[in-house]
Structures are given as C-alpha cells and as structure tokens.
Amino acid sequence: MAYLPKASSPVPYPLLPLLSILLVLSSLSVAADVQLNDDVLGLIVFKSGLVDTSSYLSSWNEDNDSPCSWNFVTCDPRSGKVTEVSLDGLGLSGKIGRGLEKLQHLRALFLAGNAFTGSNVLSPSLSLPSSLQRLDLGRNRISGRIPSSLVNMSSVRFLDLSENAFSGPLPDDFFMSCSSLQFLSLAGNSLEGPIPSTLSGCSFLNGLNLSHNHFSGDPGFASGLWSLHRLRFLDLSDNQLSGLVPVGVSMIHNMKELYLQGNHLSGSLPNDLGLCPHLTTVDFSNNQLDGPIPESIQQLGSLVTLRASNNLLSGALPSWVGNLSSLENMDLSGNKLEGNLPSSIGNLRSLKFLALSDNVIDGSIPTALAYSSMLSKIRLRGNRLVGSIPGGLFDLGLEEIDFSHNGLVGSIPSGSSRLFETLQLMDLSRNDLTGDIPAELGLASNLRYLNLSWNGFQSAVPPEIGYLHNLTVLDLRNNELQGMIPRDMCSSGGRLAILQLDGNRLTGPIPPEIGNCASLYLLSLSHNNLTGPIPGSIARLSDLKILKLEFNELTGEVPQELGRLENLLAVNISYNSLIGRLPTSGIFPSLDRSALQGNLGICSPLLTEPCKMNVPKPLVLDPYAYGNPNGDHKHRERDPSFSSRRHRMFLSVSAIIAISAALLIASGVVVISLLNASARRRLAFVDAALESMCSSSSRSGNLSTGKLVLFDTKASPDGINNPQSLLNKASEIGEGAFGTVYKVPLGVPERIVAVKRLVTSNIVQFQEEFDREVRTLGKARHPNLILLKGYYWTPQLQLLVTEYAPNGSLHSRLHDREPSMPPLPWQTRFNIVLGTAKGLAHLHHSYRPPIVHYNLKPSNILLDENLNPKISDFGLARLLTKLDRHVMNNRFQCAPGYVAPELACQSLRVNEKCDVYGFGMMVMEVVTGRRAVEYGEDSVVILSDHVRVMLERGNVVECVDRGMGEYPEDEVLPVLKLGMVCTSQVPSSRPSMAEVVQILQVIKTPLPTRCETH
Known part of the structure; x- marks a missing residue:
C-alpha cells in the first residue's frame, strides 16, 4: 500500500495518471494476497481527486478491508458492495475521477451543493458504472458543455445537473439512450438552442425540468413532447420559447404540474387544457397570450394553482370559476380582464391567494368574497372598482390587502381580532376613502407596510401606530389629516424606514422624539402647517437619505449637527421661515437654490433674500443699577436729564420694532403678490x-x-x-x-x-x-x-x-411604456447607448471650451422615428446666470442617482466628467431596465450600488432586463461593466467620451446565428 497517499492529504493532480495506471494493473492481479477490495481502491482514488478542506472524508482509509463503515457510504448488507455514495453539501471541490469506475454495484451518487467549479470537473474519459441509477450534481458551478460521459447512460433513472453553469446547446444524442430515464433536471444553467426532438424517446419520463435556461424555438418541438404519456411534471419556464402553445396537452393524460411562464408564447391558452384531469398546477404567467380563459378549465376539479398573470387575456372572469372547488391560488393580474367580479368567487372555500390586479375590472367587490374563509392574500390593485369595502373581508385572517388605485369610497371597515393577528400589508392608496384612520390598526402587531395615501381621511394620525414595532413603511400622504405628529411615532423603537406624512394639514412642531426612529431613511413632512424649529434629534437618524420639509412654517436655524448625516442624499427645506447659517458639512454646502428659497433669511450666496442671524442682543449693564463707587445712586434718579434719555431710548427701540414689523408685513404682502402673479x-x-x-x-x-x-x-x-x-x-x-x-x-x-x-x-x-x-x-x-x-x-x-422627436424619451420607453408596446430589444438598446456616446463625444471634443450637458439622464435622451437617440437640453446651462452655473440642479429636480459625487463640493468646477457619470447611470438603466433609484415597500435600491454588489458576487447576469428577450452576453455584460467604470467615484478614473465610443465599438460583435424554430 505504500504507493497510495495517506487519507489525510489529497493526491496532487500530477499523480492522478499514475494512480489510474495502478488501478488498471491492480484489476489484472490474480494474487489473492495483493488483490485490493475494488470498492476501497475505487473510493480512495476518487477521494484523491477531491479537495476536502473540512476533512469530512477522514474516515476513508486505504488500510480498511471494506468501505462499508466509512462516513457517507452505504453498502448492500448481503453482498457488502458499495451501492450509494452521498456527499451532498460538504464543500468539496477538485475533480470527479475515474475511481468511480471500480464501483460496479453503485446505484446512487449524490454530489449536490458542493463547490465543484470549472469545465474540467468531470474527466472526459470517465465512464460511470452501468449500474448507476441516480446521479445528482446540482447546485455546483460546473461549466462548459455537458460532457459526453453523462450522455447515453441507459441505466440512469434520475439525473440532476441543475444550478450549474453548463452552456451551449444540448448534444443531439443527449436523449438517444434514455429508455430508463424517469426524471431529468437541467434547470438554472445557460443552455441554449432548441430542445432535441429525440426527447420523445424518453418514454418513461415523468419529470422534466428545463427552466431558467436560454432554450429557444417553438414549443411545438413537442410533437414528441406531448407523446410522453407518463409525464407528470413539466417545467419549461423562464426560457426564450416562442410561438403558439401547441394543441395536444391533453395527450399527457397524467400531467399534474405544468410550468410555461416567462417565455414569449403567443396565441390563446390551449382549449384542451381541461382534459388533463389530474392537473393541480398551471402557470402561463409572463407571456403574450391573449383571448378568453378556456371554458374547459372548469373541468379541472383537482386544480390548486392557476397563474396566467402579465399576459393579454381578455373578456370577463367567468362565473364558473366558482366550480374550481380545490383552487387555492389564482393569479390573473396584469391582463385585460373586464366586467364585474362574479359573486360565485365566494364558493372557493379553499382559496388562499387571489390576485386580479392591473386589469379593467369594474363594479363593486362582491360581499360573497368574504365566504372564502381561507383567504390570506387579496390583491385587486389598479382596476376600476367602486363602492365600499365589504366589512366581512376584515373578519378574515388576511395577511395582505391591496385595493389601491381604484375608486372605492366610504371608510375602512372595523377589523376583527383575527385580522389584527395576521395582517402584514395593507395598501388602500389612491381611492376616495374618507372618515377616520382606525386606531385599532395599532393592534396589528405584524403589520409591516401601511399605505393610505391619496385619499380623504380627515382624522389625526393615531398615536397607536407608533406601537407597531414591525412597521417599516407608513405612507399617509395627500389626505386631510389634522392635528399634531404623535410623539410616540417610534415609541416601540421599531423598524420604521419610510415615513411620509406630506400633503396634509398637520400643525404643531416636529416632535423631538422623531430621533427615536433609528431606522428611518426617508422622512417627508412637506406641505403641511408645521411650526417651530427643526429638531436637532434628527441628527441621530444615521441611515437617513432623504429629508423633505418644504412648504411648512418652520422657524429658527437649521441645526448644525445635521451636517453629520453622512448618508443624506437629498434635502429640501424651501418655503419655511428659517434663518441663519446652514450646516457647514454633509450635503448642505451643495444644496441648490430651489431647496433653500422662500425662507425668512437663510444665509447662502445662492439666495437674494437678506440673511438673518439668530444672534442674541448684547447685554448692557446699567452702571448705576447697583450703586456707584461714589454713592451717586440717588443723584442719578434725581437727574432730570436721565428720565428724558430713558424715554428717548424707549421710543427708539419701539420705533425700530415697529419699523421692522412694518417692513416684514410689507415684504410678506409683496412675496404673496408675486407668488399669485407667478x-x-x-x-x-x-x-x-x-x-x-x-x-x-x-x-x-x-x-x-x-x-x-x-x-x-x-x-x-x-x-x-x-x-x-x-x-x-x-x-x-x-x-x-x-x-x-x-x-x-x-x-x-x-x-x-x-x-x-x-x-x-x-x-x-x-x-x-x-x-x-x-x-x-x-x-x-x-x-x-x-x-x-x-x-x-x-x-x-x-x-x-x-x-x-416623435417617439418620446428613453425614460418613457424604459419605465412608462404602454402594455401594448413591446420592450426595447437589445440591438436597439445598444444603438441608443452608442449613439448617445457619440453625441456626447461630439459636444466634449469638437468645441473649445467643451459643451457640457450638466443634466444627462434618460428623460433628456429623445428617440426619433427610427428609435435613434438624440440628446436634448445640451448646453442650456450656458444660458444661466453665472451664479447658477456652479450648483446646477437640486437633487429633487434632477433624477436621483444621476448626480456625480463631486457635485457635493461647491469648490469643484463642473466639467465633462459629470456627463460621463450621468452616461454611466443611463447605461445601467438601459441594461437592467430599472430606475436609478427605486423605492420599495421597505427599502430604497440605488441602482449603481445594486449592480456593484451583484458584480462582486459574480451574479451580474441577474441584473440584466429579461424583458428585452434574447441577448448576447459578450455584449451586454461588458456594456454593463463599462457603465460601472463611468460611474467611478473618482472623476479622473472615468474615461473620456471619445474613449467610451472606442470601447463600445470594440464590444460590438455580430449577433450569433439563431437556430431556426420548428
């Protein structure tokens, strides 16, 4: 045994060929005294190719006569032969070597959830035992083409290669010898091209998962697919399949779960879908399917989940939907469904999740819906619903209620104790609701998100809301709320991150206790009647990013300690009665005039109003107040001139006060007149x-x-x-x-x-x-x-x-497009990026001094009739007065996220590098399809930070906008990385626009030839 390494140290890769030779020689040995146990030898050679940093395989010792006592090894008790090796989730890496060939009775090999990486993990010459029935290599990082050693394994029944990095097309002969195959998962890879037609030969297949790849072509490859009569589970979701859903689904009589979401399928839902009596789950979401919901679906008595969201389905929600007695989840949101909600929906006593958002459904919410006693999540957002909210719904154990963007009226129903035990999200925004905000909401201890904005609520803000320790978002904007901001808003010391009370009639001071809201990053109290000073306790909100206090009646100076808020990105304190100096640090030195204007006397070179300092009057001591050293105190009182001087002094102070008051009143009249005239x-x-x-x-x-x-x-x-x-x-x-x-x-x-x-x-x-x-x-x-x-x-x-420009702005095409308008494909997006770069390069390098845009963002990139980009508003800053050329736009007016970091320093001069930064942000929006800053229920996502994190984690592909369809990664990913370089925090690290054009022209490659669809 001296030629084999000890189990404690893995064999160096150069020794593997020698071990293979020894393995063959040992198999030829006929001397019983030197013959090794084949299973021991095979496993020791297999172990020698692994990197076991945690020594999980320390029990694998070549000195043992049998491996049956080793960890993670299972033997047949009768023959003593190894039948199963289970090494899931041990962090193993290295290579899977030929030692496995010696395990002639091996039936199951599990290596999922390890750290196998690269394209050389599997030896090209590896021939797995013919006895192998189950092989699981999922959740690793194996790349390259699927090796031929995994093809034509006629004995394999279960094969899982999911969540790796396999790429390229499937080999044509991949399914040539699959007569025993019962389950196959290739999900979560980067496989492409059509699915081989030889799949039809897998006659015993009952589970197939090809989801989250780049398979293309018409799903009608499936003349063979629909002939797989034993198929019970089919998942082709999140690929690039296109064309019509073929008729013939009913041929798969045993089908239980069907997932086709996230493709480019068109046409109508298959009419014979209801002829699969065992179907429990159907998902056609995120396609381009149209037409009505097929009537045959009402025959699916076992259907548990029906999803077809984000399509173009039309017609009314049929009344027979109430016959689907087993239905628990129904999501038909994002379609063109119309008409009233049928009262028969209340017959769905098993229904737990109902989503019909973003359709054109009208009428009222049927009261019978409350009969669905198992309902926990209901989403009816963005329809045309009218009438009041049925009170019975608030007696259920609902976790989510979203009735926002409708025309509902009346008040919020009183909730039951059952509701307050379960409620986590309630969004009733943008309706016509009135009355009081129920104080009982303070009992909803699990409530995380509460949005009642854009209604007509007239009560005070219930202080009980401050006891919701799980609440992260509170949005009560644009109501008619009165009274003061509760001092107990964060009394629970909870997780409140977004507090929006702007656009109401709130009075009184901002409570100093607002500093207890330690998790706040958005505080908006603008457009109220708040008075008093800005509390210095706001400086304790270390995570605060946005502070909006404009259009109130706040007085005093801005606390200097607010300058310590390092994360603050945007501040607006305009149109108050503030005076004095601004904080000298943080964001305050870079605030624009529009964030400061309309105050009583803020001291800033950007403002034309007089500066007022809150300096106390000097203390003047009367030299005779306590007697004089010469004992003349009484003489001073008798001096007739003293009384006269004191009287004149009193008149002078009174006159000054009167004159100041008159001037202040006159100034107010003039300002109000000017505002009205404006x-x-x-x-x-x-x-x-x-x-x-x-x-x-x-x-x-x-x-x-x-x-x-x-x-x-x-x-x-x-x-x-x-x-x-x-x-x-x-x-x-x-x-x-x-x-x-x-x-x-x-x-x-x-x-x-x-x-x-x-x-x-x-x-x-x-x-x-x-x-x-x-x-x-x-x-x-x-x-x-x-x-x-x-x-x-x-x-x-x-x-x-x-x-x-007839096609509007790039911003509108990316973020505000009509549902009928298709997303921009990659080729168009690349042309927009390149054209914008050429336009900026012309401005920067063809003129002296250069023409700097100052405000580049997607809303200033217009699209002509051929979707070619045209930069607008370039150089308009040249028309501004010199005073406004250094601090261009307030962060509220500019698109958030597009302001170059150096603009925070007034001493730096704006130059072309600021345009490069804005260009980089635009590139990231184009590639990801996301806004530069996105406000979620309980978070703010800054796109540049998000992309940077995903890039560092190696998951940058997940940032790419799936809506643009097929794209070449060798173009998209370099363009995205170029956007990151352009948004470097250090201006000198950003390339010039001429260099950007050259880089883009190098990145551009011919589109790969697409396989013809069948």
Missing part, C-alpha cells in the same frame, strides 16, 4: 407664450420687440397668420429642469416642432448674450443631437424652437 402667469403660459411667438412673421428686427428668429433661412414662419388656431393645436409634452416643452405645428405645410419655454428667473437678461449663446448651440449639429432651429426672446419670455 401662478397666474403659469396658468396662462400657452396663451401668452405662443401668442407672442406667433404674432411675429419675420426673423429680423429688434430682439426686444419679441421677434421669432429661425436659423434656417428656408424655414420661414410666414405661415403663422392665425395665432388662435395655433394655440388650439399646441400641447404640453414634457417638463424638465430648464422649462416646459410643447408640441407645436409650425408653418405651411405644417411641420411639427418642439417649443421649450425657459425658466426666466435664472436666464441671462441681456439679449446680445442670449443671442450669442443660443447661436453657438445652434451650430452644434450631429445625428445624435436635437437640432436647435431658432428662438424667441423678450426680457420676460424666452423660447427655444427645436427638432421634434
């Missing part, structure tokens, strides 16, 4: 702006008289003869940091242009300077820039006439 001007903008623009019919003349200037001499505005008809055609299409945009027909024949009305308060007020800057921008011409066609100028009104 509001009136905003309401009448279209009339005033376009009438002024259209009244001119010449491009020349004195600018101060309000003439329209067009740069193209052929684009004469002489066709503008009827201002009123033009006003009737004008329509608002957007609003941004620099002003409002209108779609306007111009000239004869009509040409559609975009007219931007600039915010005049910050725009340069000298016509020559305005003309010079606009003409410079008008010369910036590039296929990926919106063309500036002309302008209109008066001291009171400035308009820009630009090219019109």
Whole structure:
C-alpha cells in the first residue's frame, strides 16, 4: 500500500495518471494476497481527486478491508458492495475521477451543493458504472458543455445537473439512450438552442425540468413532447420559447404540474387544457397570450394553482370559476380582464391567494368574497372598482390587502381580532376613502407596510401606530389629516424606514422624539402647517437619505449637527421661515437654490433674500443699577436729564420694532403678490407664450420687440397668420429642469416642432448674450443631437424652437411604456447607448471650451422615428446666470442617482466628467431596465450600488432586463461593466467620451446565428 497517499492529504493532480495506471494493473492481479477490495481502491482514488478542506472524508482509509463503515457510504448488507455514495453539501471541490469506475454495484451518487467549479470537473474519459441509477450534481458551478460521459447512460433513472453553469446547446444524442430515464433536471444553467426532438424517446419520463435556461424555438418541438404519456411534471419556464402553445396537452393524460411562464408564447391558452384531469398546477404567467380563459378549465376539479398573470387575456372572469372547488391560488393580474367580479368567487372555500390586479375590472367587490374563509392574500390593485369595502373581508385572517388605485369610497371597515393577528400589508392608496384612520390598526402587531395615501381621511394620525414595532413603511400622504405628529411615532423603537406624512394639514412642531426612529431613511413632512424649529434629534437618524420639509412654517436655524448625516442624499427645506447659517458639512454646502428659497433669511450666496442671524442682543449693564463707587445712586434718579434719555431710548427701540414689523408685513404682502402673479402667469403660459411667438412673421428686427428668429433661412414662419388656431393645436409634452416643452405645428405645410419655454428667473437678461449663446448651440449639429432651429426672446419670455422627436424619451420607453408596446430589444438598446456616446463625444471634443450637458439622464435622451437617440437640453446651462452655473440642479429636480459625487463640493468646477457619470447611470438603466433609484415597500435600491454588489458576487447576469428577450452576453455584460467604470467615484478614473465610443465599438460583435424554430 505504500504507493497510495495517506487519507489525510489529497493526491496532487500530477499523480492522478499514475494512480489510474495502478488501478488498471491492480484489476489484472490474480494474487489473492495483493488483490485490493475494488470498492476501497475505487473510493480512495476518487477521494484523491477531491479537495476536502473540512476533512469530512477522514474516515476513508486505504488500510480498511471494506468501505462499508466509512462516513457517507452505504453498502448492500448481503453482498457488502458499495451501492450509494452521498456527499451532498460538504464543500468539496477538485475533480470527479475515474475511481468511480471500480464501483460496479453503485446505484446512487449524490454530489449536490458542493463547490465543484470549472469545465474540467468531470474527466472526459470517465465512464460511470452501468449500474448507476441516480446521479445528482446540482447546485455546483460546473461549466462548459455537458460532457459526453453523462450522455447515453441507459441505466440512469434520475439525473440532476441543475444550478450549474453548463452552456451551449444540448448534444443531439443527449436523449438517444434514455429508455430508463424517469426524471431529468437541467434547470438554472445557460443552455441554449432548441430542445432535441429525440426527447420523445424518453418514454418513461415523468419529470422534466428545463427552466431558467436560454432554450429557444417553438414549443411545438413537442410533437414528441406531448407523446410522453407518463409525464407528470413539466417545467419549461423562464426560457426564450416562442410561438403558439401547441394543441395536444391533453395527450399527457397524467400531467399534474405544468410550468410555461416567462417565455414569449403567443396565441390563446390551449382549449384542451381541461382534459388533463389530474392537473393541480398551471402557470402561463409572463407571456403574450391573449383571448378568453378556456371554458374547459372548469373541468379541472383537482386544480390548486392557476397563474396566467402579465399576459393579454381578455373578456370577463367567468362565473364558473366558482366550480374550481380545490383552487387555492389564482393569479390573473396584469391582463385585460373586464366586467364585474362574479359573486360565485365566494364558493372557493379553499382559496388562499387571489390576485386580479392591473386589469379593467369594474363594479363593486362582491360581499360573497368574504365566504372564502381561507383567504390570506387579496390583491385587486389598479382596476376600476367602486363602492365600499365589504366589512366581512376584515373578519378574515388576511395577511395582505391591496385595493389601491381604484375608486372605492366610504371608510375602512372595523377589523376583527383575527385580522389584527395576521395582517402584514395593507395598501388602500389612491381611492376616495374618507372618515377616520382606525386606531385599532395599532393592534396589528405584524403589520409591516401601511399605505393610505391619496385619499380623504380627515382624522389625526393615531398615536397607536407608533406601537407597531414591525412597521417599516407608513405612507399617509395627500389626505386631510389634522392635528399634531404623535410623539410616540417610534415609541416601540421599531423598524420604521419610510415615513411620509406630506400633503396634509398637520400643525404643531416636529416632535423631538422623531430621533427615536433609528431606522428611518426617508422622512417627508412637506406641505403641511408645521411650526417651530427643526429638531436637532434628527441628527441621530444615521441611515437617513432623504429629508423633505418644504412648504411648512418652520422657524429658527437649521441645526448644525445635521451636517453629520453622512448618508443624506437629498434635502429640501424651501418655503419655511428659517434663518441663519446652514450646516457647514454633509450635503448642505451643495444644496441648490430651489431647496433653500422662500425662507425668512437663510444665509447662502445662492439666495437674494437678506440673511438673518439668530444672534442674541448684547447685554448692557446699567452702571448705576447697583450703586456707584461714589454713592451717586440717588443723584442719578434725581437727574432730570436721565428720565428724558430713558424715554428717548424707549421710543427708539419701539420705533425700530415697529419699523421692522412694518417692513416684514410689507415684504410678506409683496412675496404673496408675486407668488399669485407667478401662478397666474403659469396658468396662462400657452396663451401668452405662443401668442407672442406667433404674432411675429419675420426673423429680423429688434430682439426686444419679441421677434421669432429661425436659423434656417428656408424655414420661414410666414405661415403663422392665425395665432388662435395655433394655440388650439399646441400641447404640453414634457417638463424638465430648464422649462416646459410643447408640441407645436409650425408653418405651411405644417411641420411639427418642439417649443421649450425657459425658466426666466435664472436666464441671462441681456439679449446680445442670449443671442450669442443660443447661436453657438445652434451650430452644434450631429445625428445624435436635437437640432436647435431658432428662438424667441423678450426680457420676460424666452423660447427655444427645436427638432421634434416623435417617439418620446428613453425614460418613457424604459419605465412608462404602454402594455401594448413591446420592450426595447437589445440591438436597439445598444444603438441608443452608442449613439448617445457619440453625441456626447461630439459636444466634449469638437468645441473649445467643451459643451457640457450638466443634466444627462434618460428623460433628456429623445428617440426619433427610427428609435435613434438624440440628446436634448445640451448646453442650456450656458444660458444661466453665472451664479447658477456652479450648483446646477437640486437633487429633487434632477433624477436621483444621476448626480456625480463631486457635485457635493461647491469648490469643484463642473466639467465633462459629470456627463460621463450621468452616461454611466443611463447605461445601467438601459441594461437592467430599472430606475436609478427605486423605492420599495421597505427599502430604497440605488441602482449603481445594486449592480456593484451583484458584480462582486459574480451574479451580474441577474441584473440584466429579461424583458428585452434574447441577448448576447459578450455584449451586454461588458456594456454593463463599462457603465460601472463611468460611474467611478473618482472623476479622473472615468474615461473620456471619445474613449467610451472606442470601447463600445470594440464590444460590438455580430449577433450569433439563431437556430431556426420548428
């Protein structure tokens, strides 16, 4: 035995060939005294290829005569031969070697949940024993093609290769010798191409899981699939299968579970679905299926789960749905279902989960629904439901109630003790509910999310809510709540992370106890009638990211200790009565004017209002108050001049106070008048702006008289003869940091242009300077820039006439698209990224000084009729006054997440690197389909941080937007990583836009040839 290593140390890989030779030689030995037990030898050689860092296999000793006493080994008690090796979840790595070939009686090998990594885990020459019936290699990181050693194993009945990194197509002969195969799982890999038609030869297959791969083609590959009469479990979910769901499902008579969600299937649900009498679970979610729900489904008496959410199903929810007596879960949300909810739904006494959100269902919620006594989650969000909430529902043990975005009226029903024991989420937002917020909600000890915003509740905020120690989100915005903010809002020391009380009629001070809400990262109290100072206890909220206090009556100075809040990303304290200096650290030095304006006297170079300091009056001691050293105290009282001086002093102080009060009142009157006038001007903008623009019919003349200037001499505005008809055609299409945009027909024949009305308060007020800057921008011409066609100028009104982009903004196509509009495919997204990069590179490198955008984000990337990107609003910061060029946009006005970190420091000058940062954020939105900042029920997800974490974990593929369908990873992942580089915290680490264009052109590769569908 000297040639074999000890069990305590794994054999180096170079010795493995020698061991294999010894293994063969030993099998040829005929001398009984040197012949080794085949199972011992095989397992020791198998162990030599493993890396066992935790020494789980220390009992495997080559000196033993039999391995039957070893850990994780099972033998046949009669023959003493090894029949099973079970090594699941031991953290093993290394290679799976040929020692297993000696185990001629091995029936089961379990290696799932280990750390096998790479494409060389399985030896190419490995030939597993013909006795093997069960093989489980799931939940490892084995990559490359599925090796041929796992193909044509005629004895295998159970094969699990799920949750690895296998890629490429399945070998054509993968199912050539599968006559014994009963269960196969290849789920959670990166396999692609069509599913081999030889699958039909697996006649004994009763479980097939190919989910979470990239299999493509028509599911009608399945002329063979539907012939597998023994199939009971079929999961093809989250692939790229397309085309119609083939008729023939009923041929699989024994089918119990069918999962086809997350593909690109179209057409209607199969009409013969109800002919599979044993079906318990059906999932067609996230496809493009249309038409009504097939009537045959009512025959599925065993159906437990029916899911078809996020499709295009139409028609009414049939009344026969009440006949599905076994139904526990029904999710038909995100379709086009209409009509009333049938009262027969109350017959579903086993129903636990009901989701019909985001349809067009109208009418009232049937009271009979309360008869579904097992119901725990009900989601009816985003329909057209009216009437009141049935009180019987609040007697059930519901965990989730979501009736938001409907037209419900009345009050919140009184809940039972059963409800308060189970309730975890309640969302009744955006209805027309009134009355009081029930104080009994404070009894819902498990409540995590409460959203009653955008209703008409008129009560005070119940202090009992402060005792909900599990509550993470409380949203009571835009009601008519009165009274004070409860001091016990966080008395339980709980987990409250989001507190939104803005848009109510709350009065009184902000309670200092707000500092007890240690988990808060969003605090919004704006648009109320709050008074008193900002409590310094807010500085204890170390996780706070957003603080909104605007439009209240807060007084005093902003506490200096708020500057210690390192995580604070956004603050708005505008339109209060605050005075004094701002905190000198944190976010406060970088706040924009719009976050500070409208106060009594905040000290900031950005504000034109006078600075008021909260400095106490100097203490003046009367030298005679306590007698003088010369004993003249009584002489001072008798001095006639003293009384006169004291009287004059009193008059002077009184006069000062009176004058100050008069000035303050006068200032208030002027401010209110200006605000009212500004509001009136905003309401009448279209009339005033376009009438002024259209009244001119010449491009020349004195600018101060309000003439329209067009740069193209052929684009004469002489066709503008009827201002009123033009006003009737004008329509608002957007609003941004620099002003409002209108779609306007111009000239004869009509040409559609975009007219931007600039915010005049910050725009340069000298016509020559305005003309010079606009003409410079008008010369910036590039296929990926919106063309500036002309302008209109008066001291009171400035308009820009630009090219019109018919397909709207990139933001709207990514985040606000209509359900009927398909997601942007990868090729279009890449073209948008590359085109935007080219446009920015032109601005940065073709002009001296460079034209910096300052505010790049998806809403400023417009799409023409061919979905080509065109950057808008570029260089408009050149039109701002010098005071506003250093701090461009308040973080509330700019898209959150797009502000480059260096903008937090006022001493740094904004340059092209800020545009590179915004470009990087845009790239991440394009690839992931997610917003730069997303607010969830109990979390805020900052996209750049999320992508960075996923990249570090090696799971960056999970960030990619599945909605765009098939995509080449060798393009998408490098583009996503480029976005990360562009958002580097250090400006000098970001590439120039010229370098970005070069990198993108290198990344671009021809699309792989797609396999034809069948």
